[in-house]
Amino acid sequence: MRILSPGDRPKIGIFGLGRGQNFLRNAINNGFDVVALCDTDQKKLTLAKTRAPSAAEYTSFDEFIKHDMDAVVLVNYFHEHAPYAIRAMEAGKHVISEVCAASTMAECVRLVRAVERTGMKYMLGENYPYMSVNIEMKKLYESGSLGRVLYSHGEYIHPSNVESTNQFTQGEFHWRGWTPRTYYLSHSLGPLMFITGSAPVTVTAASAYAPELCRGTEKHVADGIALMLCNMADGSVSTFSGAGAVAGRGNWYRIACLNGSAESVRGDNEKLVVQYNDWTCPEGSPRLSQYVPPYEKADVSEAVIKDAGHFGGDYWVMNHFKKVLWGEEQPYFDVYRAVTIASVGILGWRSVLEGGKTFAIPDFRTEEARAMYENDTASPYPGADGKADIPCCKKEYIPTPEDRATAERIWKKFGVEGNLAETDRAARH
Numbered sequence: 001m002r003i004l005s006p007g008d009r010p011k012i013g014i015f016g017l018g019r020g021q022n023f024l025r026n027a028i029n030n031g032f033d034v035v036a037l038c039d040t041d042q043k044k045l046t047l048a049k050t051r052a053p054s055a056a057e058y059t060s061f062d063e064f065i066k067h068d069m070d071a072v073v074l075v076n077y078f079h080e081h082a083p084y085a086i087r088a089m090e091a092g093k094h095v096i097s098e099v100c101a102a103s104t105m106a107e108c109v110r111l112v113r114a115v116e117r118t119g120m121k122y123m124l125g126e127n128y129p130y131m132s133v134n135i136e137m138k139k140l141y142e143s144g145s146l147g148r149v150l151y152s153h154g155e156y157i158h159p160s161n162v163e164s165t166n167q168f169t170q171g172e173f174h175w176r177g178w179t180p181r182t183y184y185l186s187h188s189l190g191p192l193m194f195i196t197g198s199a200p201v202t203v204t205a206a207s208a209y210a211p212e213l214c215r216g217t218e219k220h221v222a223d224g225i226a227l228m229l230c231n232m233a234d235g236s237v238s239t240f241s242g243a244g245a246v247a248g249r250g251n252w253y254r255i256a257c258l259n260g261s262a263e264s265v266r267g268d269n270e271k272l273v274v275q276y277n278d279w280t281c282p283e284g285s286p287r288l289s290q291y292v293p294p295y296e297k298a299d300v301s302e303a304v305i306k307d308a309g310h311f312g313g314d315y316w317v318m319n320h321f322k323k324v325l326w327g328e329e330q331p332y333f334d335v336y337r338a339v340t341i342a343s344v345g346i347l348g349w350r351s352v353l354e355g356g357k358t359f360a361i362p363d364f365r366t367e368e369a370r371a372m373y374e375n376d377t378a379s380p381y382p383g384a385d386g387k388a389d390i391p392c393c394k395k396e397y398i399p400t401p402e403d404r405a406t407a408e409r410i411w412k413k414f415g416v417e418g419n420l421a422e423t424d425r426a427a428r429h
């Protein structure tokens, strides 16, 4: 393992080249050397090579992980990050992992143990905290002018039409078709944890059934949204969605404190509203203000950051990872915060299935919590036999032959050719 110092160009490999194309661009803009690329899809490899012509190409993780590199970016299937993170760290590579960190409670335990055992650096690549409004809310909260937070709220809303749903959910067993509505919560909970520095200690949740959202698709997830309610470690309460499919698209964050509140504006991901009580307003500050916070200064132009994706978040998350590799910063979303987020999604889902029962969020720094969950492998994702351990929505939805026919027609339009059963198998892995 090479020890990296400030100014070194880390050698990095990217595993998964859908969303991975975006990491490729932001790695290059942050001064990484992208030396290896891996995907089973040759078209995605060819596209990535246009940006990183000297990178080695792989279609197998086993070969990719042997490549001489400092770190890997895991941008493979949503529910398969933990096993690959563990294998990468065991092969002496640092890891930045896309969300989610782990898709079962047992994987949370294995991931924490692997980070501690190997001594490699692990960071969750959660990017929404680094949107400019969220960076500004963090600064404002830490300045103390708002007072102590009592309530925070986050929403991650991403509806899609039939065409786009099928474009991004190819094959019967693709993860997007089976992800319970609480599982994809890092984009709503992550920013709240980042802004306030707190974390959930209990979760209770509910979901809304909307099978009409599945028509014309192969999706089995027939809930449209789930909401989680958490007691937080700092004594506040927090509500947030997982990825929701209600109208209209956007992200929204709010912190409501004793002296004032700050929130991003619905329909405008760059604007912030700050409001104080008449009697708690700091001298010289307006009682109510609405403004677009400036982007943070960087080594690259503001245009590069704006173009990075997710309102600057995709640039800053790789910038932070570089400093983590250099030894200048500790990962904000280290393995403990990463598995806390994953556990809230998994136990939040159990709460939905058990009528709103409250679950305690384990502290995986303790051996007691690890022992409690190390064999808890229950998963909503179908295994090799096509069966899942637990339901992925609160009432079962089986796609009809008409749903499948529409999906196949659209998959073909987006380049899925030939044997669709093979696509189904590949999506399941």
Ligand SMILES: NC(=O)c1ccc[n+]([C@@H]2O[C@H](COP(=O)([O-])OP(=O)(O)OC[C@H]3O[C@@H](n4cnc5c(N)ncnc54)[C@H](O)[C@@H]3O)[C@@H](O)[C@H]2O)c1
Pocket (backbone or CB within 6 Å): 015, 016, 017, 018, 019, 020, 038, 039, 040, 041, 044, 059, 060, 061, 075, 076, 077, 078, 079, 098, 099, 100, 125, 126, 127, 168, 310, 429
């Ligand atoms: N943070 C964000 O803003 C954001 C945005 C989009 C996606 N994501 C996350 O990024 C990840 C990937 O998303 P996506 O939309 O690209 O998903 P996807 O399912 O469309 O693509 C995953 C890619 O990984 C490849 N892959 C998976 N397993 C592989 C294996 N064993 N060997 C070789 N290649 C393999 C697939 O061929 C595919 O090209 C997910 O975890 C998703 O949640 C995050």
